[in-house]
Amino acid sequence: MVRISVLLLVFSFFGCGGNSDKSKENEGEKNVTTVKLTDEQLLATVQKQTFKYFWDYAEPNSGLARERFHPDGVYPENDANIVTTGGSGFGLMAIVSGMSQGYVTKEKGVERLNKIADFLGKADRFHGAWSHWIDGNTGKVKPFGTKDNGGDLVETSFLVAGIITVREYLKDGSENEKAVAQKYDALWKGVDWQWYTNKKNVLYWHWSPTYDWQMNFPLEGYNECLITYVLAASSPTHTIDPKVYHEGWARSGKIVSSKTKYNIPLVLKHNGAEEFGGPLFWAHYSYVGLDPNQLTDKYANYWDLNVNQTKINYEYCVENPGKVKGYGPDYWGLSASYSRNPDGSIGYNAHMPSNDQQVISPTAAISSIVYTPKESMAVIRNLYDNHKDKTWGEAGFYDALSLGNDNWVAKRYLAIDQGPEVVMIENYRTGLLWKLFMNAPEVKQGLVKLGFKSGKYGF
Template identity: 40%
Template sequence: MTRNCSRWCKKPASVIIGKLGIRMPEWRLKFCRAMKILSRWDHPVLASWRSFHGVWPHFLDGHTGKTIAYFGKYDDGGDLVETAFLVQGLLVARQYFNRNTKDERELLDTITALWQSVEWDWYRKEPTSDFLYWHWSPNHAWHISHPLVGWNETMIVYLLAIASPTHGVPASLYHTGWAGQSELAVRYRQGWGRTTHGDHYTNGNTYFDIKLEVGVGTGGDLFFTHFSFMGFDPRGKKDRYTNYFNNNRNLALINRAYCIANPNKRLGFGENCWGLSAGINSGGGKPNPREENGTINCMASLASFPYTPQESMAALKHFYHEHGSKLWGIYGFRDGFNLTENWFEDVNMALNQAPIVVMIENYRSGLIWRLFMSNAEIKPMLAAIGFDDDN
């Protein structure tokens, strides 16, 4: 979300602090300071965010706080999806920093105020809309007009919008928007997927002998199975469409099976070298021949640890032992590599680093899942949508 930021600011605080010895005063101080900055609506620059109806922009300058219209002039307002990712993390932190001290009580109050200030209902565009919308700008209003339609990374937006205690939306929007069957929703899926498989949200087809209940085509980028599920725990529950833990596992296995089949004859693809997802130079990052350019994205397999622990561990060992310093550095694994074109990325992208850290911790201990799900607003939201136990 920020640029010109220290290398740690993108990392999940609860994981970092836990690994460094838990409750280190300097980390609490840094996190408290960050929350104070985010909550200073009276600041002459930060006050502009209030006009986004409690929603933060996609990018902002880490020195000045000014919005960066990175994707063009119309991207100068609130970004509901990026805000949902931030709120997902804040609600984890709210449960983690729970000591009865002045600093942590203030931190809890600040996070709660930020969470309650997000006007999810404003981003319906119209009071009777069946969808939530990605962007809104005080200068260009709904010009982008991008509805949030699943299957993709935006599930957490609907979950949080329905859970909101102050600006909530009806639980029915989960079914009319995220899992919608309307003509608009079907055209949307057909447009990006270029297939009718899964265009009504549910799929039901089998790929590489693996059945996919929800997903467009062969499922799309693997980050769809990570971003909304860093805090939301999909284990042991299902809605009327699927059990998302099982579905995410199948998505990862389909992705790996595609790399093993390797229809484009990419150099290096195989049972231990797999993982297609969006990246800096991924060329699409989807498991179908027309939408991958031979790039392996490290996050794709490594952030899938909870779903495919053996397969993900094999990929991790392959990346580390076979490619060494070409792929591994002081910030972890680099974004990706392409052996067919003979290059390795020389950068680490925070957007892909964070899911690796969080999802490995969820596999190891379930920490982030447990903290997020312990928020009082989550259980009633799941009941309202119609999630049932599925053990």
């Protein structure tokens, strides 16, 4: 791919252009010309700036991803040091991307990864699974809710996808790199996926040492949790029987949908969102490492599944049945993110066509770059070229926008939104993170065990 010159990086980050004297008569007056970045240069700019979330603004003690980053320094309940387990999995992949792209040296990257491995090895675990939130200072669980104070298998699976990617990236390197890779290998092999079946043919999201299975959230498809089953089947130490996938996740075949929207098949039944499909992060979280290209099983072609969900989301915003000002081909994308409460305060909401709060989440279109490159680039270019003063900050595009109505912007960031942006841009540009994860021997074995096929990876 095209490498960006130092000069163009200056243009992209600070909006500077070339200066020239218009004439001798106007000597001293400068005509500032805006340099329009190519698509490749713009994507590289977005990737590099967003990477800062996981490098410059990481939780300092652990090196992991903060749950949130507020540039104004104001945090609810003083939670600036709360680590997100799932977001940190995306962050691990972002660090690999950063080393590969030269944003940081490999030496510095490995040093950070070693620090992270040591922290995760000492942090609270529950039958091998980490909690949803971890106190970055102590490694102790930070309850996500009253009964959600133990293991979170879904968040753990997002973390483990990153862990395996790191191992694959470092395993053939220097002696120091191999040693760090071994730490990551041991971490993921400690997860007891079998425990989280609760002796049934389904995986459960949560287990608590004080509330046991009271959260009672079986993982049934379809939502963002496919990767949890793939990793559970891939485990060489605590694997699950294929029946857990087929009877639990796939609901004995009832996961398949015959519905269409805008003449586009949904392919699978989206839980609670069967007309339009769910929030777009469902097409991202499981697929930062799991490559949907040519990936099939007896229920779906996963490339079609994700492309179709993204296109339905796009078509909804273009059709704009709610007449939301601004919605269109260069301003679309509904996903979970910060949102605006009725009283004007900032909250959180799972935006999707069936829950349209007139808020666009930049991560929705940006992280979909692999599925809809033209449509995603239109959003990136619109936000960067036309609204940069409002939408762009220290770690890339801010988390949530309502530009069409009153230029409302949530000038905050969430790890689970910034992470897929970095990772999916990397996958679009080079395919690196997909290649690393999909070529892990255990992952291939797990996919085959569940009945998956991939012409791209030879199984």
